[in-house]
Amino acid sequence: MPKILLVDDQEELRLLLQATLEDADYEILEAQSGSEALSIARAELPSLVVMDWMMPGMSGVDVVRALKADPATRAIPVILLTARSQAEDRQAGISAGASAFLSKPFSPLELVRQVESLLASSQIE
Amino acid sequence: MTGTNPFAEPARPPLLRTQLFRVLLAVAAVPVLIVSLMDAQRSYRIREISTAGSTAGRASAIQRRIDDYIDRHTQAVDALARIVPPEHRRNPAVWREAIRTFRENYPGFLTMLVANQNGNVMMAIRPDGALVRSPGAGDVGDREYFRRAMQSPEPFVSGTFRGRGLGTDPLVAVARAYVDTAGKPAGIVEGSLDLQKLRQFAAEYSNRSTAIVIVDGANRVAYSSPSLPFAPLQDLSSTSLVRRQAATPFAEREGTRNYIVAQSAGGSHYGWKVFVFEPASNFGATMLDWLRNLLAGLGAGTLLCLVVARMAALRVTRPLEHLAASGHNLVEAVAEGREPDMRLPQLRAGAAAEIAELHRGLEFMTSRMLASHAQLRRMNDELELRVAQRTDDLNRNNAELQLAMRRKTEAEAELVLFQRAVAAASEGITISDALAPDQPLVYVNPAFETLTGYHAADVLGRNCRFLQGAGADPAAVAEIRGAILERRPCVVELLNMRKDGRTFWNRLSITPIHSADGAVTHFVGVQVDITHHKEIEQLKNDLISTVSHELRTPLTSLYGFAELMLTRDFPQERMRRFLHIIHRESRRLTELVNDFLDLERIAAGRERFHTRPMAIERVVREAAQLFSTGDGDHTLRLQVNQSLPLVSADGERVRQVLDNLLSNARKFSPRGSAIELSATEGVREVVISVRDRGIGIPEEALPKLFTRFFRVDNTATRKIGGTGLGLELSKRLVEGQRGRIWVSSRVGEGSTFSFSLPLAPLESVETVEE
Incomplete structure (x- = not known):
C-alpha cells in the first residue's frame, strides 16, 4: 500500500487533502511544517509527497531541495500546491526538483489523477 | 563774499562805438534834465494861480445863489402876509388855502405856520402839505422871529437855528406880521427855509x-x-x-x-x-506833465546820441572792427586747417590816415601768411596720405584678428554651455577614455558624485566597475563588458553600491563617442537612480502575490470541499464539518474583500469621517458587552475612568477599531486568559487600550505591524485566521479621527494595543451625541 505524505500548515487544507485521497487504498501521513515533513519523509520513505509551497519556516521548495539532496529520498516524487501561478515560480520549483504543480484553488479530482499518474510512473521505474 | 570764478571769461572792454554812445548820452541828457526841471516849476506856478482865481470866483457865485434863495422866499412870505384880506385873517381855512398856493410855488419852504398876536399857532402845514396843528395848539411867542416880526412891518430873516418840529437839520425862519382891520399887527406868518438846498x-x-x-x-x-x-x-x-x-x-x-x-x-x-x-x-497833475516832458526830452537826447554814434561808427570804428574780424578769421582758419578767406574789406574812401596804415600792414601780413599756409598745406597732404595707408593696413589686420577672436569666444561660450548643461543634469554622467587601457574615467558630473557618494578626485583615472558590489547581476555585468568590447551602446539595470556601501538600482546607458574619422574615442555613461521605481515595482509584486495568496487560500477550501461533496458521498457528520469550513472561509473571504475595499477607500481619501463631540465611555462599554456575549473563552476586564471628557470622534469607526483590536487579542491569547479594556484621560486626549496575555510580538516585527498583510511569521500565527488588513485598517481609521495608534509587546507576556482620540473643543460641549 503506497504511503502518501500530506504537508500543510493549515488544518483545513490537510483535512481537504486527506478527504480527497482517503477513498483510494493509500496510507496517509500528515505533517504540519516543512521540517516535520522532512523528518517523516526520511523515516517513512513515502511513495509520494503532496505539499504546500507557502509555509512558515521551511517552505515547500526548501523541503524539495532537501529531499533531492538526500540519496535516500531523492526518488520520491513531490506535488507542490501553490497560490503562485507565474511561470517563473514554476520554473524555480521544477529546477528544485518538484514533479508536478497544482495551483490553488485546485480540483480534488485533478489531484487524484496526478497522484495516480505519478505513482504509476514511479512503479514502472 | 563770493570768490571770483576762475572759469569766467576775462571781461572784454566795450566796443569803441559803445563807449562813444555813453559819453554822448551823458552830454545830451544833463541839459535836458535841467530844462525840464525849470519848466516843471513854472507850470506849477501857473496852475496854482489859475486854481486860486477860479476857487474865489466859485465862492462868490455860491454866495450869490444863497442870497437869491433867501430873497425870493422873503418876498413870498411878505406877499402871503398881505394877500389875505383883514376880515378873513382869523379864518384858518382861508390861510390854509393861501399857504398851499405859496408852498407849491416856493419849494424851499419846509413848514409854514400862522400865529395870532399872542404867539399861539393857528395852523401849520408840513412840507408834504399835511395840516399838523389845529388852531391854538402851539405857541411860538418865545421865538425871536415872532418878536422881531411883531415889532416891525418888514419881513424878518433869522440866522440858522435848529427847529423844534421836523427833524434836526438847521433851518432859517422868514417871518412877517400881518395887520388887522385897524392896521395893527395881529399875528405872524412864518416859513422855515430848507437849508438842504x-x-x-x-x-x-x-x-x-x-x-x-x-x-x-x-x-x-x-x-x-x-x-x-x-x-x-x-x-x-x-x-x-x-x-x-x-x-x-x-x-x-x-x-x-x-x-x-x-x-x-x-x-x-x-x-x-x-x-x-x-x-x-x-496839482499832482502838473507833476505828471513835468514827468512827460522829462521823458520826451531824454528820449530825444538818446535818439540824437544814437545818430551821432552811428555816424562815428561808420567813419571810425566800423573799418577797425572789420579789420579786427578779418584778422580773427585768419587766425581761426589757420588754427582749424581751413582755407582762410584772405579778402580784406575795401578801404573806404576818405578813411582816416591811421586806419589806412593799419589796412596796409594787415594786407602785407595776409600775403605772407597765405604763402606759408600753402606750404604747410602741401606738407600736411603728404602726411595724411601716408597715415591713411598705414591706417588701412592696420584696419585690415584688426578685422581679421577680431573675427578670429569672435570665433574663439563663440566656441568657448558653446563649450561653457555644454559644460554647464552636463554639470546641471540630474542624471549621473561619466565620460571614459576608450583608447586608454581599461577605459579610465576622465569626467564625472556633480549628479554622479551625489548619486554614488564618490568625489571626482577619487574616481578619475579608474574604471567605473568600482560601483559593482557583490550583488551586481552577472548577466548585466557581462552585457556591459560585451558592449565596451564591441564598441556598441547598451542599456542595463543593475544593483550598484555607493561609497558608503548602500546599494541602489542603476539604469546605466553606455554610448560610444566617435571622432571625426569614425573611431570610438570615448564612452559616455548615463546613470539614473531607479531604486525608487524598483521598490515600487517590488511592492506592487508583493501586493499582488499576497492578495493572490490571501484570496486563493479560502478559495481553495471552498472549491475543494464543494467539489468533494458534489462528487462523493460522505457521512452526514463529515458533510456538516465541510460545510462549516466552507461557511467560515466564505465569511473570511467577504471580510477580506470588505477590509481591502475600506482600506483603499480611506487611502484614496474617499472615506468621510463624521466626527462630533461624544462620550467615549458608552462606546467602550457596548464593545465590551458585545465581546463578552460572543466569547466565552476569555474574561474581559473593563476599566473605564468615571467622568471622562468628551472626545471628537466618529462612533461607528471607534467601534470598528475596538472590534478589531479585541478580536486580535482573542486570537492571540490562550483560552481562559484575561483581556483588559481600559479608557483613561491623557494630555488633551482619551487613550483606549486593549491588553492581552497572549504570545506577544517580537521586537523586530513591531515597526511593520501596522502594514498591509504583514503577519508575524510563525506557526502559531499561521494557525490563526485573519485578513492581515485589520491593523492597517485600524491605524487608518484612528488617524482619520486625528488620533494615534501604537503597540507595546513582549514575546510570551502579551501585547497592549492603544489608540487615542482628541478631546472635543470646549465650545461644542452642548451638542453631545446622545
Missing part, C-alpha cells in the same frame, strides 16, 4: 474833491462838506478861517489834507460867507 448850490460849483463850508451872518455853520471837520451850527467866529477876512486865497490845513482856501467876496444882504477848499493834491 445849500448842498445843491455847493455841488453845482465844485468837483468831487472840493470841500465847501457856508456860515450865516453870525458865523454859525449852515452847511459843511462831510470831508471837513465842521458840525452844523458850530460857531466859527473865533476861528482863523473867519477872522482872517482874507481877500485872496490862502493855504490851510484841515484834518490830514492841505487845501487852497478862497472866501466869497462879501456884499451879502444877510452877512453869509462861503469858503471853498480846493485840495492841494489836485
